[in-house]
Amino acid sequence: MSLIPGLGIVRGMALTLRRFFQPKVTHLYPEDPADISPKFRGRLQLLYDEHGTLKCETCFQCAQACPIECIDMGGVDTKGRYAVHWGASETYGERREESALRRAGRTVPDVAYEHWNAIDLGPVDAILHDADHDPGRLLEILEATQAAYGYLPVAALKRISFGTGAWYAMVYGTASYYDHLRFEPPAASSSGATPTGRGRAEADYLAGLDLVTGSGSKRPAGRAN
Amino acid sequence: MTRLLKTPAGWPRLLLARADATDPTDLDVAVKAGAFGGLKKVVRSLAPAAVVAEIRAAGLRGRGGAGFLTADKWQLAASTPADRRYVVANGYGADPAARTDPVLLELDPYAVIEGLAIAAWAIGAETAYIAVRATETEAIRRLEAALGAAEEAGFIGADVLASGHPISIELRRVQGAYMLGEETVLLKALEGKRGQPEQRPPYPAERGLFGRPTVVQNVQTLALAAWILREGAAAFRATGNRDAPGTILVHVRGAAGAGIAEVPLGTPLRAILGLVGAARSAPPPKALLVGGPSGGLLPADLLDTPYSFTDLRDAGAHVGSGSVVATAVDVDVVELAELLTRFCAAEACGKTIPCRIGTRRIEEIATRINAGTPRPTDAQLLTDLSADIVASALCDHERLATLPMSSVMRYFRPELDAKLQPVAQQTTDRQRVAVADGEPAH
Ligand SMILES: Cc1cc2nc3c(=O)[nH]c(=O)nc-3n(C[C@H](O)[C@H](O)[C@H](O)COP(=O)(O)O)c2cc1C
Numbered sequence: 266m267s268l269i270p271g272l273g274i275v276r277g278m279a280l281t282l283r284r285f286f287q288p289k290v291t292h293l294y295p296e297d298p299a300d301i302s303p304k305f306r307g308r309l310q311l312l313y314d315e316h317g318t319l320k321c322e323t324c325f326q327c328a329q330a331c332p333i334e335c336i337d338m339g340g341v342d343t344k345g346r347y348a349v350h351w352g353a354s355e356t357y358g359e360r361r362e363e364s365a366l367r368r369a370g371r372t373v374p375d376v377a378y379e380h381w382n383a384i385d386l387g388p389v390d391a392i393l394h395d396a397d398h399d400p401g402r403l404l405e406i407l408e409a410t411q412a413a414y415g416y417l418p419v420a421a422l423k424r425i426s427f428g429t430g431a432w433y434a435m436v437y438g439t440a441s442y443y444d445h446l447r448f449e450p451p452a453a454s455s456s457g458a459t460p461t462g463r464g465r466a467e468a469d470y471l472a473g474l475d476l477v478t479g480s481g482s483k484r485p486a487g488r489a490n
Numbered sequence: 491m492t493r494l495l496k497t498p499a500g501w502p503r504l505l506l507a508r509a510d511a512t513d514p515t516d517l518d519v520a521v522k523a524g525a526f527g528g529l530k531k532v533v534r535s536l537a538p539a540a541v542v543a544e545i546r547a548a549g550l551r552g553r554g555g556a557g558f559l560t561a562d563k564w565q566l567a568a569s570t571p572a573d574r575r576y577v578v579a580n581g582y583g584a585d586p587a588a589r590t591d592p593v594l595l596e597l598d599p600y601a602v603i604e605g606l607a608i609a610a611w612a613i614g615a616e617t618a619y620i621a622v623r624a625t626e627t628e629a630i631r632r633l634e635a636a637l638g639a640a641e642e643a644g645f646i647g648a649d650v651l652a653s654g655h656p657i658s659i660e661l662r663r664v665q666g667a668y669m670l671g672e673e674t675v676l677l678k679a680l681e682g683k684r685g686q687p688e689q690r691p692p693y694p695a696e697r698g699l700f701g702r703p704t705v706v707q708n709v710q711t712l713a714l715a716a717w718i719l720r721e722g723a724a725a726f727r728a729t730g731n732r733d734a735p736g737t738i739l740v741h742v743r744g745a746a747g748a749g750i751a752e753v754p755l756g757t758p759l760r761a762i763l764g765l766v767g768a769a770r771s772a773p774p775p776k777a778l779l780v781g782g783p784s785g786g787l788l789p790a791d792l793l794d795t796p797y798s799f800t801d802l803r804d805a806g807a808h809v810g811s812g813s814v815v816a817t818a819v820d821v822d823v824v825e826l827a828e829l830l831t832r833f834c835a836a837e838a839c840g841k842t843i844p845c846r847i848g849t850r851r852i853e854e855i856a857t858r859i860n861a862g863t864p865r866p867t868d869a870q871l872l873t874d875l876s877a878d879i880v881a882s883a884l885c886d887h888e889r890l891a892t893l894p895m896s897s898v899m900r901y902f903r904p905e906l907d908a909k910l911q912p913v914a915q916q917t918t919d920r921q922r923v924a925v926a927d928g929e930p931a932h
């Protein structure tokens with residue numbers, strides 16, 4: 266509050282007058298391209314291929330690379346597994362309802378959400394302690410965790426991220442790369458019955474070699490007709 | 491266990507010399523048969539530079555597939571300034587159809603341990619790793635026993651042969667992806683990271699494990715290095731061929747059987763196939779798949795090609811995993827190439843565009859050719875795409891993944907053209923209809 270009456274309005278008018286005579290900053294975009302920082306990458310957008318399928322493979326590589334951790338995702342990766350966000354679930358529109366239920370202490374009737382269930386963190390804490398909380402021994406930690414729980418629950422992955430200081434994206438990205446690490450309990454996992462992705466390709470390759478050396482079938486690709 | 495094939499009496503046995511031992515982990519028996527003779531000589535009388543010179547004089551090339559000069563790697567690692575250096579024995583055996591490396595580890599673990607110690611001595615490393623596929627339980631069991639016995643006897647450990655130098659060797663079990671065989675990927679796995687290749691150069695010999703100079707060497711290469719230091723470079727030069735002396739383990743498959751054999755480099759493919767004992771009257775195979783899943787398909791008239799790094803590369807195949815497969819006469823090679831390409835695309839790590847998308851596009855082209863729905867431009871597309879992938883690939887996997895289809899283009903063109911043919915007809919028909927409808931033809 267000013268003591269001299271009218272000073273405020275004089276100041277305001279002074280600003281208006283100054284701006285009035287300053288050069289204008291209207292860009293004739295797109296004829297006249299805007300002057301943007303060379304590091305500007307535009308708006309994040311997922312791409313679709315020519316069949317309309319989402320190209321993103323939920324590999325978390327971009328989330329891992331993003332320096333300010335603004336990228337996150339959820340979806341099905343190339344191994345046919347459900348991959349979870351690595352940020353807070355509340356920040357995602359499609360998850361908001363479940364989150365609300367969960368916060369209200371109600372059960373969430375979504376199997377994909379079982380990944381988030383709380384677990385006894387004792388074993389994973391012991392594993393982290395044994396491995397010196399060293400992110401350089403991540404693979405060893407993940408293998409021991411899987412041996413302890415039978416699979417890699419999200420809560421354990423989060424704990425590993427927290428305990429080693431490695432980003433969740435790093436932990437998840439490593440775990441999802443190796444075929445022998447799994448995110449579902451063995452019984453629920455479909456990989457045992459019909460291998461998908463890499464496991465399937467390997468089985469086909471070995472079977473194909475057996476086929477082509479013998480003089481049996483001449484159709485190694487196993488096409489029906 | 492995979493069968494060992496009988497080889498002709500004249501063929502040298504450098505890798506499998508001690509393979510007949512009843513218990514390969516018995517250190518006394520192995521030492522009587524020559525094990526650790528090379529290491530003793532090195533520790534007693536050879537400076538690190540002299541070890542590298544001996545390996546160079548022997549002309550040893552890596553048995554992991556690419557045939558890189560081993561002495562160059564050791565030299566580079568030894569001359570790069572660093573506070574610490576590492577040696578890694580690559581015993582992963584990426585190709586599920588070639589068990590040569592695990593079999594060597596099962597039959598003569600001491601040869602690999604000795605080679606590893608010699609390599610560590612030559613570059614000044616104190617820590618070495620042996621990476622083995624976690625599912626090869628027998629090789630792991632024997633290696634553990636051998637490592638224990640060798641340490642007990644003072645061949646490795648805190649004070650190697652009372653020289654004051656420590657060389658500790660750690661066994662690491664890795665599993666979970668085909669790509670783990672590639673050296674930069676293997677190092678990532680040892681660091682506990684996601685297994686994706688790194689740009690080379692800098693080669694691991696300059697900046698490898700934990701950023702330190704690291705020599706990654708196939709287990710056969712290491713066993714041969716031990717042999718060279720024991721028997722001398724001249725004796726090694728007397729085996730194999732001029733450009734690549736020595737022997738290599740090959741996993742052969744044919745109609746009459748399959749097995750592993752030690753083969754002098756430069757042996758004609760025909761002689762290698764003869765090891766599985768195909769009847770003389772049997773028709774020659776239609777194609778030979780040389781190099782594993784990313785190998786090249788060679789026609790029967792190239793049966794006299796010598797099995798060596800350069801000759802195979804010139805013919806459009808490669809040594810690769812050491813797998814040689816003879817196909818039956820009635821095999822559809824285009825379908826075989828599709829199957830191989832699918833395997834390679836599925837195993838590609840996804841790091842780069844040629845890897846993630848290039849290999850998959852080749853697979854798609856192969857699939858539609860075989861499904862009878864090729865596009866008229868597919869032959870050209872295949873040529874261009876393969877060239878682009880070879881030119882822009884990050885690691886060798888993508889480059890090699892183009893081989894099955896491109897070798898079919900090169901040697902089995904009539905068969906491929908037959909599959910491309912009917913469609914040329916279809917397309918013209920369709921175009922004519924389009925013109926009649928008043929639509930512009932293009
Ligand atoms: C896709 C791919 C798979 C490979 N798999 C193996 C393998 O299983 N074992 C191996 O020794 N080398 C493998 N290599 C070669 C290694 O990258 C590396 O060149 C080798 O271990 C070096 O040892 P050397 O110089 O003794 O051959 C592979 C390479 C590629 C591109």
Ligand code: SF4
Nearest residue numbers: 321322323324325327
């Ligand atoms: S998750 Fe992987 S595939 Fe998806 S946008 Fe990120 S980097 Fe690309």
Ligand code: FES
Nearest residue numbers: 838839840845885
């Ligand atoms: S970069 Fe992915 S397989 Fe080579």
